[in-house]
Amino acid sequence: MKIMHLAGGGDIGGAKTHIISLAKELSRTNTLKLVSFRYGDFAESAKAEGIDVTEIKSAFLLKDIHALFIEYDKFKPDIVHCHGAKANMMGLFLKRHRNACVTTTIHSDYRKDYMHNLFKQATIGLFNTLALRIIKFHIAVTEQFARTLISRGFEAYNMFSIYNGIDFEKEMPKISRQEYFEQYGIPYNPDELIIGIAARLTKIKDIPTLIKGFAKAHADNSNMRLLIGGDGEEKQKLTDLANQLGVSEKVHFLGWIDDVDSFFSVIDIDVISSLSETFPYSLTEGIRAGAIPVSSNVGGASSLIDQKVTGYIFEPKDYETLGNYLYQLSKDKNKRITMQKASYEHTKANFSLKAMKNKQEDIYSLILKHFNEKERNKVVICGAYGRGNAGDEAIKYTTLSSMRNIDPDMDICVMTLRPKKERAIDRVQTIYTFNVIKLFFLLRKSKIFVSGGGSLIQDVTSSRSLFFYTFTLYLAKKLGCKVIMFGCGIGPVSRPFNRKLSGKIIDNYVDVITVRDHMSEKELQSLGVTKPQITVSADPAINLTADKSNTHKIFISEDIPADGKYICLALRSWKNFNRNEAVAKACEHMYNKYGFTTIFFPMEYPKDLSVSEKTAELLDTPYYLIRNKYPTEQVVAFMSKMEQVVAMRLHALIFAAANYVPVVGISYDVKVSGFMNYIESSACLELSDVTEHSVINAMEESFKHRERVIKATNTLKEKEAVNKQQFIKLLEN
Known part of the structure; x- marks a missing residue:
């Protein structure tokens, strides 16, 4: 591959290191x-690293542009990679006048660049x-920053992320701490803990938070x-602050450092206190030299630091927490040794550097593929997304997972009520569900x-939603799309006109249908749907298994002991649901007999909160009420830790x-009883049959036929693969 990198040439710090390291590595197997x-x-x-460098600099912009055109025409690169503001501007001229494939790495938050200089x-x-x-x-230097950019409207399909790599084969300077201190006239004490930061002294680096945190730790342990x-414009203010806090004799300003490797090799703890970063490259430099990373929660710090395992993360400006971490490390040598080893490995x-180079080459291949794409390739996903319903979000989550398993580079757009928020969370293009013009x-x-x-195809909640979702099927087919109804639940559709309309549109404007149960299949048949291929599969969420890394997150967030025994109750408000006391009494019975504490979980937040609160107030035994909304993967992991789940929510x-996990269904809709039948569970009650005794019997019953339900569930998991198989057939035809 022939690659041309453009750089402003004034790059310093992490950006300079990243550009030169990347160019050097890429030069090994590419022409650069x-x-x-x-x-x-x-x-x-x-040049010193053996990179082919051309310098263009004159007093006239047009002359520089002309010189760049000459270099481009001579070199004929496959891709042009820009770094920084001036390079981006010059890259635009190549894009416009040479139809070049141009990409840019965004090394820092452009909204916060030059924040110290209003003119710039x-x-x-x-x-x-x-x-x-x-x-x-666009290439962001952390995945977190990539999602921030996507939330600002940058296209998810053409947003990539890469982490700065560092050369672990590089030989570190052999200089002792005592020798280094003598160079700067710093008093040497072999027993002191040495904390360090290498950064420009600007507002964005927020060095005052570090000095305050250091002063707090120093008050409890002066042996640091x-x-x-x-260097920078904030130096005098920082010097004054150290004096005010009484730590000026222990805080040393070394000025600009050319030999950062020696600096990092003589410190024990490497701190980043910035208000904003993309990827804090100095942390990796410090880790390579043997320092423990402690960082504000910015940029890619969380990808580098596993909290309390490979280092510490604190919130920006929180000098008290920073001070506590520094003090803890100063008093526990064994912790420092363990943490340093873990962070290094x-x-x-x-x-x-090898991982960075391989990732960059993969990104170039994808960019060139996208650049040369001519045919229609986007997949649009429509559903009841963005309402805060954990079930609908799970369907979206699993549908996206299925698509990305088929093709990780699939161009996807999701229709949702919260397009701005969800495009960053899901890393997809989004549009507002009811923006019909944009959808067209x-x-x-x-x-x-x-x-x-x-x-989606039902008129229990309203006819309007049925009309809209059938209209989208019609519109998509008319505009040339292949149409699939993916793992759907169908019905009930009760009103005669609605039945006629939905049956006709589905029959004539849908190519393939996979339904989550036999009841949905029968409903389609009763609507007169015969043309599309109909296959019974299962709800896509049936294959959502708990990730152990997420198991305790909700417990911690809600301050619930993770080692307890719990029943989860997922109720919903419904027209004639007034059996709160019966459900509460049944939960009290399970606590008194088995020691199971009730946890109320509003699956559609905050809509389900009131019915949960109303029922919780009737309990005379301990309970917990989940009051926040959580990602699908955390909800699934939380449910996996329950002894039993009693739910109206499917x-x-x-x-x-x-x-x-054993389940008890309280059915307000055929989809609930249908699912319980599907997993061969008899622990299901119609809403009208709910009494204290019937709920208790169902709870007891769910434990008795556990093995039968597990076997039926495993059959469903296998059936769910049909959703993906049918989508692949449609994609390939």
Whole structure:
């Protein structure tokens, strides 16, 4: 591959290291040219690493553009990779006048660049912001930052992420701490804990938080010292702060450091206190040299640090927590040894130069594929998403997982009521569900329309939703899409006109249908649907199994002891549900007999909260009430830890059954009783049959036929694969 990198040439710190390291590694197996728009240290450092560097710098912008065109025409790269504001602007000229495939790495938050200089913010910063919107392909230096950019409207399909790699084979300087301290006139005490930071002394780095945290720790243990390597406009303020806090004799300003490896090799703890970062490269440099990372919760710090295992993370400006962490480390040498070893091994395994180079080459291949795409390839997923219902979100989660298992690079757009929030969470393009005009233009360039699970085709809640969802089927087919109804629940459709309309549209405008139960299949047949292929599968959520890493997250967030025994109750408000006392009494019985504490879980938040609160108030035994909304994977993991789940909400039952937890269904709708029949469970009550004794009997019954239900559930898990198989057939035809 022929790759041309463009850089402003004034790059320093992590950005400089990343560009030169990446260019050097890529040069090993590709033909690469680096164009620097400034003479000086950056270009010379790149040349010293054996990189082919061309420097372009004159007093006239047009002359520089012309020189760049000459270099481009001579080199004929497959891809142009920009770094920084000036490079982005120059890349736009190549995009416009040479039809070049241009991408850019966003090394820092462009909204916070030049925050110390209003003039630069209003000129260079503004031009860079515009350039980033025009350039089609973007690379963020952490996945977290990539999602932030997506939430701002950058296209998810063309957003990639890469982490800065570091050379673990590089030989570290052999300088003792005593020798290093003598160079700077720092008092040497072999027993002191040495804390350090290497950063520009600017507002964004928030060094005051570090000095305050250090002062707090120092008040409890004076056997520590702070080294600050860097220079900048904030230096005098920081010096004054150290004096005010009475730690000036223990805080040392070393000025700008050229030899950062020596600096990191003499400190014990490497701190980042920034208000904003993308990927804090100095943390990996510190870890390589043997320092323990302690960082504010910014950028990719959480990908590098496993809290309390490989380091510590604190919230920006929280100097008290930082001080506590520094004090804990100062008093526990064994913890420092264990943490240092763990952080080194984790970083070496996941953030090497080889891993970075391989990832970058994969990104280039995807960018070139996207650049050359001509045919319709987008998949649009429609469902009742964005309402806060954990069941619908689970359907979306599993549908997206299925699509990405088929093709990790699939171009997906989701229709949702919360497009801005969910495009970052799910890393997809989104549109507002009822924006029909935007949907019209989207479907014209899409390949497949997925009506994604749930009970969309029913008129129990309203006829309007039925009309809308059948209209989307009609519109998608008319605009040239293949249409699949994916793992759906159908019915009941009661009104004669609604039955006639929905039957006709599904029969004529849908290619393939997979339904989650036999009742849905029968409902389609009764609606007169004969043309599309109908296959009985299962709800996509039936294969959601708990990830152990998520098991305790809700327990911790809600302050619930993780080692207790619990029954989960997932109720919903319904027209004639007034059996709160009967359910409460049954829960008290289970507590008194088995020691099971009740946890109320509102599956559609906050809609289900009131019925949960009303029932909880009737209990004379301990209980917990979940008051926050959580991601699907955490909800599933939480349900897996229950002794039993009693639910009106279908997907609470599915989450539990998928993880072999005994379930009791309270059926307000045929989809609940249908699922319970599907898993061969008799522990299901119609809403009108709910009494204290009937609920208790159902709870007891669910434990008795556990093995039968597990066997039926495993059969369902196998059936669910049909959803994916039918989608693949549609994709390939």
